[in-house]
Structure formats: structure tokens, C-alpha cells
Amino acid sequence: MERGSSFSTEERSYGDAKLDDDGLQKRTGTFISTTAHIITGVIGSGVLSLAWAFAQLGWVAGPVSLLVFAVITWFTSVLLADCYRYPDGKRNYTYMDAVTAHLGGSNVKVCGTAQHSNLVGTGISYTITTALSMSAISKSNCYHKYGHGADCKHTNNTYIILFGVAQIILSQIPNFHKLSFLSLIAAIMSFTYSSIGLGLSIDRIARGGHVKTSLMGQPIGADLSSADKMWNTFAALGDIAFAYSFSNILVEIQDTIKASPRENKVMKQATFAGIAISTVFYMLCGVLGYAAFGNDAPSNFLTGFGFYDPFWLIDLANVCIIVHLLGAYQVFTQPLFAFVEEQCKRKWPESRFVNHESTIKVVPALPALSFSAFRLVWRSAYVVVTTFVSMLLPFFNDFVGLIGAAAFWPLTVYFPIEMYIARAKIRRLSFTWVWLQILSVVCFIISVVASAGSIRGLIQSVKTFQPFHVES
Known part of the structure; x- marks a missing residue:
């Protein structure tokens, strides 16, 4: 949505049914569309690694960690929802x-760096995940035809490029406010593939087997040193943190909600619903996935081929992942697009290339499309760059963990707490101030150790890595 320069003072008629109180086009978001945005943002590729995370943490720490991250995310999201409007409205x-x-100063630069790097990283991780799902479909059909022992490896480069081409097209959607239909479809897809994964896990458990599980996760032994156990535990915490990563787009989601009832009320209701629904699915995927695979759970339980049959159902699950991540990529990338375009318009207000938009009627029966040459060039270039980086960094588990761990503390915990303290004028060293600071420090420590675990995993992966020659 265009900000500022699109409306002169004379044009801001707040009584106009088509405009909101800020003179911009009236927002139409509802509880349903907001919940869909949140579910699309929350239930992403993170759900696919939860069985592996539980295998590292075990029956006790796995579920407890999941619930703790859910409660913290919900609590800080409620604080953040109240920051959409300043006290003056x-x-x-x-x-x-x-x-x-609310904070100003250097906090703004730190926030911008953390948020935008996280948005870029999330887009890269979604590109990698989609390529793995495309490859899994090809491998599933190959295994079905030639047997489970067949050499069905494929390079991921072609699939990464295909996803990039699709995103170049979808990236021409003008702004976040036009994504409701995409988020609804993506949310349905996330429920579908999660449910398929749950069904396959239940079937595997019912058939019985000799999988080994533990209260403390994968045991230390000949195949796992105490140091490896520690690093894997840290990385698993990063994976769970990534599974709840949506605070960095919460305010942008809230800006789509219509003004009556108040946006923060709808946002809080949608946040509770989205996180609660996601947590139920997460818990089921983690618990049942660990029960099905035990300590040998794959890093991605739908593309790691813990399941082989029925091959058509596995194909369907991966198709749903692909469709979901097509939408999720946009949900996480549109705020970055909007930021860069707004900055460019402020810097070059007289540039016709940067500021001019035209409408194009592609199909007579459909609404006209908004076209901008600048948007086409810069967004396409961005997708090309993230696609290229995805071909260089095809490490699903460790990359997901690093993105989640690095962003969890600053975006999900620190800034919401500090803005709440500033907004509510909480006195320094008061009881509320102290326990909020303790929560922030504990989450900071978790983010640091989880990031360290994921970085260590990336270093280990790079040792045997050849750029542009990754097979799966």
C-alpha cells in the first residue's frame, strides 16, 4: 500500500467510505484473513523438522520446549499488537x-537489520524447502517404479530455478493487502500436508517396529559424542524457534485489518487462534513423528524418506508444501518489498521510473492489474539473488535453525518487551520491569546457544559441499 505521498491534504477525506482515518484505501482484513496470514507465517517449513528436533531433545524437553516457545511467542505478540497505534492514535x-x-535511536537500525535479514533468510529457506519437496516427488515416483534401493538422486538446481520463476511472477502482486487469497490457500495447504504427515506417522506406529526413543533424546554413544549431542540439542532449539517465527511481520499483518472493531482486539484474537492451532499441529507432528522414527528421525520427515508408500499420498503432501511455500514466501517478502520501494520513492520523488504506475487489462472479465516498471525490475532482481543464494546454501535443517535462532530474541522478545515498557511507562527496577528483563535475558541466552548449534552444523555441512552440485 502506498504511504504518504499518494494523498495530498485536500484529498484526505476521512468521511469517504473508501478511505480509512489516515487517508489511505480502506483496509478490509478480518479475523479470518488475519488468522490465515498468521498460520501461513507460522506453519511453514519449520513443522517438517520437529520430529528431528524431538529426537534430539527427547520426550521431556521436546514437548516442554515447544510449549514454552508457544507461550512466549503468544505473550510477546499480544504486547506487540498494542504497538500498532501510538497513544495519539x-x-x-x-x-x-x-x-x-516507541523507542527511536539506534533501536531502529538494529530492528531494521534484524527484521530484513530475517525476511531474506526466510525466503531463502522456503526456496530450499520447496526444491526439496519437488525433488522428493521425483524420487518418490522413481522409488515406486524401481524399488527403494534404486539410485534416484536428482540435483536441486532445476527445482530451485522453477520456484524462482514462479516467485518473479507472484512478486508483482502490488502489496501485502492483496495477499489474502494467497494466504487462505497456503493455510489450507499447511493443514493438508501436516495432516498427511500425521496420518503416515500414525500408520507407521500402528504397524509396529523397533524404533528407539528416549526421555532425553538420541543417546550418547559410538555414533554420537557428548559434544555432538550438545550441539544437536542447541540446533533443535533453533528449529523450534523458527517454527514460531512470525513476529517480524506481525505489525504488517495488523495493518491489513479494518478499523472496526479496533485492530489490536482482532489481532490478539487471531494471534491466539493462529498460535493455538499451530501448536496443536506442531505437538502432534513432533510427538507422532518421533514415535514413528525414533532417534533416527530425518531432518525433514516428508522429504527425508522415512515414508515411501503410498507414494501418491507422499506426492500430494509435497505438492501441498510447494503451494503453501509459494504463498508463504510472499507473506514474508512483501514487507521487505514495501520498505525498499518506499525508501526509493522518498529518495527519488521526481523519478517517473520509480513512482509511475499504470493499469493493464489482461483479461476483460478480471480487474485491471497495477504495473510498475521499477517494481518489475527490482523485485525480479531480488528473487534472482535469493534463488542464486539458495543454490549455494542447500542445508535445510541448519539454515532453518540459524534463521529461527538469530531472529527469535530481537524480534519476538526484546523489541516487544521494550516497547511495552516504554508505552506503559513501567518504572525501572519495579517487579514487572525485573521479570520482563529476566524473560528477555533467558531468551537471549537460548538464541545464542541455538545459533551456535546451527552455525556449527552449517560448518560441518560445508566441509563436504560442492556449490551447484547438491543432490537429494
Whole structure:
């Protein structure tokens, strides 16, 4: 959505049924569309690694860690929802706007760096995950035809490029406010493939087997040193943190909600519903996935071929992952697109290339499309770069863990807490101030150790890695 320069003072008629109180096009988001955005943002590729995370943490720490991350994310999201409007009623359109209004100073630069690097990293991880799912479909059909012992490896480069081409097209959607239909489809897909994974896990458990599980996760032994156990545990915490990563787009989601009832009320309801639904699926996927595979759970339980049959159902699950991540990529990338385009318009207000938009009627029966040459060039270039990086960094588990761990503390915990303290004028060293700071410090420590575990895993993977020659 265009900000600022699109409306002159004379044009801002707040009584106009088509405009909101800030003079911009009236927002139409509802509880349903907001919940869909949240579920699309939350239930992403993180759900696929939960069985592996539980295998590292065990029956006790696995479920407890999942619930703790869910509660913390919900609590800080409630605090963040109140930051959409400043006390004077002025809207904060983005996460950075909220930090600017409540904290200011160097906090804004730190927030911008953390948020935008996380958005880029999430887009890369979704590209990698989609390529793995495309490859899994090809391998599934190959195994079905030639047997489970056949050499069915495929390079991922072609699949990564195909996903990139699709995103170049989808990236021409003008802004976040036009993504409701895509989020609804993506949310349905996430439920579908999660349910298929659960069904396959239940079937595997019912058939019986000799999988080994433990209260403490994968045991230390000949195949796992105490140091490896520690690093894997840290990486598993990063995977769970990534599974709840959506705070970096919460304010942008809230900016799509219509003004009546108040946006923060709808946002809090949608946040509770989205996180609660996601947590139920996460717990089932983690528990049943661990019960089905034991300590040998694959890093991605739908592409790691813990399941082989029925091959058509595995193919369907991976198709759903692909469709879901096509939408999820946009949900996480549109805020970055909007930020860069707004900055460019402020820097070059007279540039026709940057500011001009035209409408194109492609199909007579459908609404006209908004076209911008600048949007086409810069967004396409961005997708090309993330696609290229995805071909260089095809490490699903460790990359997912690093993105989740690095962003969890600053975006999900630190800034929401600090903005709440500033907004509520909580006195320093008061009881509320102290326990909020303790929560922040504990989460900071978790983020540091989880990041370290994921970085160590990436280093181990790089030792045997050949750029552009990755097979799966």
C-alpha cells in the first residue's frame, strides 16, 4: 500500500467510505484473513523438522520446549499488537515504524537489520524447502517404479530455478493487502500436508517396529559424542524457534485489518487462534513423528524418506508444501518489498521510473492489474539473488535453525518487551520491569546457544559441499 505521498491534504477525506482515518484505501482484513496470514507465517517449513528436533531433545524437553516457545511467542505478540497505534492514535504501518515511535535511536537500525535479514533468510529457506519437496516427488515416483534401493538422486538446481520463476511472477502482486487469497490457500495447504504427515506417522506406529526413543533424546554413544549431542540439542532449539517465527511481520499483518472493531482486539484474537492451532499441529507432528522414527528421525520427515508408500499420498503432501511455500514466501517478502520501494520513492520523488504506475487489462472479465516498471525490475532482481543464494546454501535443517535462532530474541522478545515498557511507562527496577528483563535475558541466552548449534552444523555441512552440485 502506498504511504504518504499518494494523498495530498485536500484529498484526505476521512468521511469517504473508501478511505480509512489516515487517508489511505480502506483496509478490509478480518479475523479470518488475519488468522490465515498468521498460520501461513507460522506453519511453514519449520513443522517438517520437529520430529528431528524431538529426537534430539527427547520426550521431556521436546514437548516442554515447544510449549514454552508457544507461550512466549503468544505473550510477546499480544504486547506487540498494542504497538500498532501510538497513544495519539497514529498508525505504525510496519515493525520499524512501531520501534521508531516507541523507542527511536539506534533501536531502529538494529530492528531494521534484524527484521530484513530475517525476511531474506526466510525466503531463502522456503526456496530450499520447496526444491526439496519437488525433488522428493521425483524420487518418490522413481522409488515406486524401481524399488527403494534404486539410485534416484536428482540435483536441486532445476527445482530451485522453477520456484524462482514462479516467485518473479507472484512478486508483482502490488502489496501485502492483496495477499489474502494467497494466504487462505497456503493455510489450507499447511493443514493438508501436516495432516498427511500425521496420518503416515500414525500408520507407521500402528504397524509396529523397533524404533528407539528416549526421555532425553538420541543417546550418547559410538555414533554420537557428548559434544555432538550438545550441539544437536542447541540446533533443535533453533528449529523450534523458527517454527514460531512470525513476529517480524506481525505489525504488517495488523495493518491489513479494518478499523472496526479496533485492530489490536482482532489481532490478539487471531494471534491466539493462529498460535493455538499451530501448536496443536506442531505437538502432534513432533510427538507422532518421533514415535514413528525414533532417534533416527530425518531432518525433514516428508522429504527425508522415512515414508515411501503410498507414494501418491507422499506426492500430494509435497505438492501441498510447494503451494503453501509459494504463498508463504510472499507473506514474508512483501514487507521487505514495501520498505525498499518506499525508501526509493522518498529518495527519488521526481523519478517517473520509480513512482509511475499504470493499469493493464489482461483479461476483460478480471480487474485491471497495477504495473510498475521499477517494481518489475527490482523485485525480479531480488528473487534472482535469493534463488542464486539458495543454490549455494542447500542445508535445510541448519539454515532453518540459524534463521529461527538469530531472529527469535530481537524480534519476538526484546523489541516487544521494550516497547511495552516504554508505552506503559513501567518504572525501572519495579517487579514487572525485573521479570520482563529476566524473560528477555533467558531468551537471549537460548538464541545464542541455538545459533551456535546451527552455525556449527552449517560448518560441518560445508566441509563436504560442492556449490551447484547438491543432490537429494
